[in-house]
Amino acid sequence: xxxxxxxxxxARSMGAHKLRSFFMMLGTLIxxxxxxxxxxxxxxxxxxxxxxVAGFGSGALMxxxxxxxxHSMPQEGVVTLTPQDADAIRxxxxxxxxxxxxxxxxxxxxxxGSAQAFGTVLGVEPSWHAAWDWPVERGRAISEEDMLTMARxxxxxxxxxxxxxxxxxxxxQTLQLDNVRCQVVGVLAVRGTSPMGGDxxxxxxxxxxxxxxxxxxxEHLASIRVKLSDPRRSQATADEIQALxxxxxxxxxxxxxxxxxxxxxxxxxxxxxxxGTLTRLLTALAGLSLLVGGxxxxxxxxxxxxxxxxxxxxxxxxxARERDVxxxxxxxxxxxxxxxxxxxxxxxWAVALGLGATIGMPVALTWAPVAIGAAAALAVGLGFGIxxxxxxxxxxxxxxxx
Amino acid sequence: xxxFDRVSKTYGEGAGQVRALQDVSFSVAAGEYVxxxxxxxxxxxxxxxxxxxxxxxxxxxxxxDGVDVAGxxxxxxxxxxxxxxxxxxQQFHLxxxxxxxxxxxxxxxxxxxxxxxxxxxxxxxxxxxxxxxRMDHRPNxxxxxxxxxxxxxxxxxxxxxxxxxxxxxxxxxxQSGLQLLSVxxxxxxxxxxxxxxxxxxxxxxHADRIRVLRxxxxxxxxxxxxxxxADAGLETLAASEGAAGAQQPExxxxx
Ligand SMILES: Nc1ncnc2c1ncn2[C@@H]1O[C@H](COP(=O)(O)OP(=O)(O)O)[C@@H](O)[C@H]1O
Ligand SMILES: [Mg+2]
Numbered sequence: 001x002x003x004x005x006x007x008x009x010x011a012r013s014m015g016a017h018k019l020r021s022f023f024m025m026l027g028t029l030i031x032x033x034x035x036x037x038x039x040x041x042x043x044x045x046x047x048x049x050x051x052x053v054a055g056f057g058s059g060a061l062m063x064x065x066x067x068x069x070x071h072s073m074p075q076e077g078v079v080t081l082t083p084q085d086a087d088a089i090r091x092x093x094x095x096x097x098x099x100x101x102x103x104x105x106x107x108x109x110x111x112x113g114s115a116q117a118f119g120t121v122l123g124v125e126p127s128w129h130a131a132w133d134w135p136v137e138r139g140r141a142i143s144e145e146d147m148l149t150m151a152r153x154x155x156x157x158x159x160x161x162x163x164x165x166x167x168x169x170x171x172x173q174t175l176q177l178d179n180v181r182c183q184v185v186g187v188l189a190v191r192g193t194s195p196m197g198g199d200x201x202x203x204x205x206x207x208x209x210x211x212x213x214x215x216x217x218x219e220h221l222a223s224i225r226v227k228l229s230d231p232r233r234s235q236a237t238a239d240e241i242q243a244l245x246x247x248x249x250x251x252x253x254x255x256x257x258x259x260x261x262x263x264x265x266x267x268x269x270x271x272x273x274x275x276g277t278l279t280r281l282l283t284a285l286a287g288l289s290l291l292v293g294g295x296x297x298x299x300x301x302x303x304x305x306x307x308x309x310x311x312x313x314x315x316x317x318x319x320a321r322e323r324d325v326x327x328x329x330x331x332x333x334x335x336x337x338x339x340x341x342x343x344x345x346x347x348x349w350a351v352a353l354g355l356g357a358t359i360g361m362p363v364a365l366t367w368a369p370v371a372i373g374a375a376a377a378l379a380v381g382l383g384f385g386i387x388x389x390x391x392x393x394x395x396x397x398x399x400x401x402x
Numbered sequence: 403x404x405x406f407d408r409v410s411k412t413y414g415e416g417a418g419q420v421r422a423l424q425d426v427s428f429s430v431a432a433g434e435y436v437x438x439x440x441x442x443x444x445x446x447x448x449x450x451x452x453x454x455x456x457x458x459x460x461x462x463x464x465x466x467d468g469v470d471v472a473g474x475x476x477x478x479x480x481x482x483x484x485x486x487x488x489x490x491x492q493q494f495h496l497x498x499x500x501x502x503x504x505x506x507x508x509x510x511x512x513x514x515x516x517x518x519x520x521x522x523x524x525x526x527x528x529x530x531x532x533x534x535x536r537m538d539h540r541p542n543x544x545x546x547x548x549x550x551x552x553x554x555x556x557x558x559x560x561x562x563x564x565x566x567x568x569x570x571x572x573x574x575x576x577q578s579g580l581q582l583l584s585v586x587x588x589x590x591x592x593x594x595x596x597x598x599x600x601x602x603x604x605x606x607x608h609a610d611r612i613r614v615l616r617x618x619x620x621x622x623x624x625x626x627x628x629x630x631x632a633d634a635g636l637e638t639l640a641a642s643e644g645a646a647g648a649q650q651p652e653x654x655x656x657x
Contacts, residue, residue: 319484
């Protein structure tokens with residue numbers, strides 16, 4: 001077809017002037033690359049937020065020991081949060097389904113024979129499993145009887161199981177926690193990543209009474225997990241809990257709270273806020289680069305129309321119509337931006353994967369940026385190519401040849 | 403085949419107006435070989451542009467193959483140039499970084515139907531101008547004479563009714579010029595219609611007929627009783643230069 005023959009002339013001109021073409025495609029290349037990185041980071045961040053929020057669990061609140069905002073962890077050494085607070089929340093706050101106490105020791109050394117692992121030891125009430133929607137996968141959960149007898153039993157997470165027992169069945173085996181030996185009675189379902197990005201499967205869960213009396217030797221809790229009967233009343237319930245704890249801990253605002261209530265919304269905001277800044281920055285870079293690149297493309301193409309007056313005049317003398325010349329220059333412009341798009345996509349993927357590997361930025365490669373990049377390349381190629389192409393088409397062949 | 407009926411061409415308006423051609427009338431029959439002569443500024447190029455469909459008359463009628471060119475729009479003129487005219491320019495106007503063969507095939511890009519045997523045709527016309535062994539050379543690898551013959555091959559690829567040459571020997575040495583005129587001679591013998599614009603009387607005398615332009619009008623129109631023979635001219639040149647030991651191999655290229 002005539003149009004394809006003419007388009008090939010345009011594409012060939014791109015190949016014949018490699019350096020010039022490279023400068024013309026640079027803006028599109030960088031713009032598309034930035035966009036690919038943005039979208040890879042965005043998709044990665046979204047997947048990350050989703051998994052972290054899933055780790056927190058839905059329809060729940062955390063009451064953490066110690067003040068502070070956002071999704072801060074319970075502060076160690078704060079002794080004001082007690083099992084009696086949990087009892088009061090259970091008894092007095094409306095819309096609370098479960099209030100499960102937990103005591104925590106992080107970075108605990110856990111041994112089985114000669115194998116050693118580090119993980120988080122949790123002392124929990126039996127309702128803890130339901131409060132976290134976190135059942136055992138094998139064996140049994142922590143029971144009321146365990147609580148009453150301060151039983152030396154534990155339920156372990158998948159990471160601990162793997163690190164200490166390899167492929168062997170851990171149930172019935174014994175663990176050493178500080179000076180206390182516990183028998184493994186169950187294995188927790190795999191949970192994945194916490195809102196803070198930590199491994200949630202490195203847990204050793206023991207009865208709360210055992211933890212407080214035999215292992216930690218303390219009276220206070222790290223946090224209380226509250227499961228709501230109506231997730232939509234999350235804020236109201238949080239307010240009631242705050243009022244109750246103010247009263248119980250004798251706190252009068254503006255004095256600072258010695259506890260922090262964290263909701264699902266807090267976690268989502270805190271996690272996605274970090275990536276949001278980077279995304280906006282890169283998106284601006286992508287847009288700016290496409291725009292500047294388009295201007296550069298247009299101006300170099302305008303210069304080249306001037307330089308190639310003779311060629312244009314010749315083509316017209318040999319039978320090219322005005323619109324044949326228009327099409328040739330548009331084809332050249334499009335060939336440049338589309339090649340820029342392809343190289344930019346490859347470059348962007350490489351950068352995204354590189355960032356993922358080096359700074360651990362979560363990335364997910366999707367096809368969406370390829371489609372958007374193609375659309376952007378088309379828009380830049382046509383939008384900024386049209387003026388030079390028109391100028392070329394309107395050249396008077398006689399003057400061009402002179 | 404070509405009819406010019408009181409054709410005028412004026413450039414500009416009012417006081418600055420230039421009348422490049424005034425009431426020019428002539429006709430060229432199919433198969434004629436005509437030279438248009440004249441000093442600089444007498445309207446030769448203007449006449450060429452009109453003949454080639456690159457421009458249209460300000461007044462009067464130009465008919466090519468019975469078609470009034472004034473009635474054609476850009477598409478019509480472009481198609482006319484593509485199908486009926488073969489241009490040869492003083493400056494060759496070949497595309498750089500493009501092989502001789504690809505240069506020759508360029509007009510076919512603008513034809514409605516790209517012929518299936520395009521390459522074979524390109525090779526044939528290149529052979530006809532004595533460049534069978536230079537098809538894949540780029541312009542910067544060819545001599546001026548060879549470049550101009552590539553341009554002639556390009557002009558012939560669409561088998562045009564009219565071959566139009568504007569000072570085709572203007573940038574060539576004497577020998578290359580004669581070689582080009584030798585190609586024209588054979589094309590003329592094959593029945594091709596040729597119009598050559600030149601200010602060089604010796605070049606003009608290779609044609610059957612000379613029309614002389616002066617101040618935009620035809621001042622003289624004469625038959626050449628015995629046109630010069632380019633091949634004989636080449637032999638004479640070779641003999642004189644051969645004696646001086648400066649024979650160039652290109653002389654043997656033209657068949
Ligand atoms: N585009 C133009 N605009 C104004 N004047 C022109 C233009 N082209 C040619 N002329 C004038 O027309 C006259 C004939 O020019 P041209 O056909 O180029 O002559 P030649 O080719 O014989 O030297 C000259 O006086 C020239 O200055
Ligand atoms: Mg001239």
